[in-house]
Amino acid sequence: MTGKLDGTTAVVTGASSGIGEATARALAAEGATVALFARRRDRLEARAKEIGDAHAYEVDVTDAEAVRSAIDRAADELGGIGVLINNAGYGKWAPAREADLSEWRKMVDINVNGVLSATHAALPHLTAAARGSRGIADVITVSSVAGRKMPAPDSNVYAASKHAVGAFSEGLRQELAEHHVRVGLVEPGLVETELTTSEDDTAPNARTASELGVIQSEDIADAIAYMATRPRRTAINEILVRPTEQVR
Ligand SMILES: NC(=O)c1ccc[n+]([C@@H]2O[C@H](COP(=O)([O-])OP(=O)(O)OC[C@H]3O[C@@H](n4cnc5c(N)ncnc54)[C@H](OP(=O)(O)O)[C@@H]3O)[C@@H](O)[C@H]2O)c1
Numbered sequence: 001m002t003g004k005l006d007g008t009t010a011v012v013t014g015a016s017s018g019i020g021e022a023t024a025r026a027l028a029a030e031g032a033t034v035a036l037f038a039r040r041r042d043r044l045e046a047r048a049k050e051i052g053d054a055h056a057y058e059v060d061v062t063d064a065e066a067v068r069s070a071i072d073r074a075a076d077e078l079g080g081i082g083v084l085i086n087n088a089g090y091g092k093w094a095p096a097r098e099a100d101l102s103e104w105r106k107m108v109d110i111n112v113n114g115v116l117s118a119t120h121a122a123l124p125h126l127t128a129a130a131r132g133s134r135g136i137a138d139v140i141t142v143s144s145v146a147g148r149k150m151p152a153p154d155s156n157v158y159a160a161s162k163h164a165v166g167a168f169s170e171g172l173r174q175e176l177a178e179h180h181v182r183v184g185l186v187e188p189g190l191v192e193t194e195l196t197t198s199e200d201d202t203a204p205n206a207r208t209a210s211e212l213g214v215i216q217s218e219d220i221a222d223a224i225a226y227m228a229t230r231p232r233r234t235a236i237n238e239i240l241v242r243p244t245e246q247v248r
Contacts, residue, residue: 003031004229009078011035014088016043018193022217026225035074061088061114071121082129084122086115086141091158104157111161130180136232140184141165151248182235184227188220189242213243
């Protein structure tokens with residue numbers, strides 16, 4: 001079977017669970033060789049085995065040097081990088097007066113600095129891939145509905161971090177258009193993942209909110225795979241995906 005991503009290597013950050021794991025599967029199903037990035041090596045190795053043409057890279061996205069070295073190693077070992085999915089993320093919701101500053105900094109480190117480090121390291125590989133046989137490369141970042149608007153006051157810093165990657169992506173899009181590197185944002189609503197089913201009741205909770213509707217990681221992975229498999233002439237720059245019943 002031939003896939004639209006045959007011969008392309010895709011790096012997926014946060015591939016050990018949730019949306020990243022589903023995205024790695026979806027891109028592999030389109031023929032991509034997938035580099036799975038996250039901290040939990042055992043999970044990554046298990047996912048790699050299930051997926052087939054997938055390779056585990058244990059890396060913390062808050063460590064810029066480790067990210068650069070993993071990106072360069074993946075490019076070297078897997079034949080370049082044609083797709084980067086910036087998906088690793090973290091969220092903690094609390095009113096500002098009760099919030100822990102270390103949690104704010106952690107969100108910025110993972111959701112913003114992690115995206116900057118992976119993108120910076122991947123750019124030379126992506127522009128090189130865009131000059132190759134596929135003629136196009138993709139950077140797709142998983143933002144959030146909270147990257148478009150403030151859903152509630154206690155999503156303060158999470159929403160700020162997602163707005164930041166939205167602004168960064170738009171600048172990148174404008175710069176890279178002529179180089180045939182497409183830049184896209186995917187903005188999920190409430191998705192049932194580890195992030196939203198923890199015991200932590202300060203996060204939007206997919207279990208308690210299920211009467212309001214919840215979507216699955218595969219729904220977001222579909223949107224990402226759609227973006228990365230468009231013909232060279234077409235760039236899907238933004239997709240917002242909410243559960244049908246989600247109002248805000
Ligand atoms: N679930 C939702 O409702 C929802 C809605 C909107 C947007 N999002 C966004 O979707 C993305 C994926 O989240 P998810 O819902 O799929 O949650 P998840 O299942 O908790 O996945 C988060 C992923 O990020 C990785 N990660 C976290 N910190 C990391 C670090 N420092 N270095 C490397 N990897 C790290 C985790 O892997 P390790 O722990 O193994 O490192 C895991 O693979 C996030 O950007 C999140 O903000 C989610």
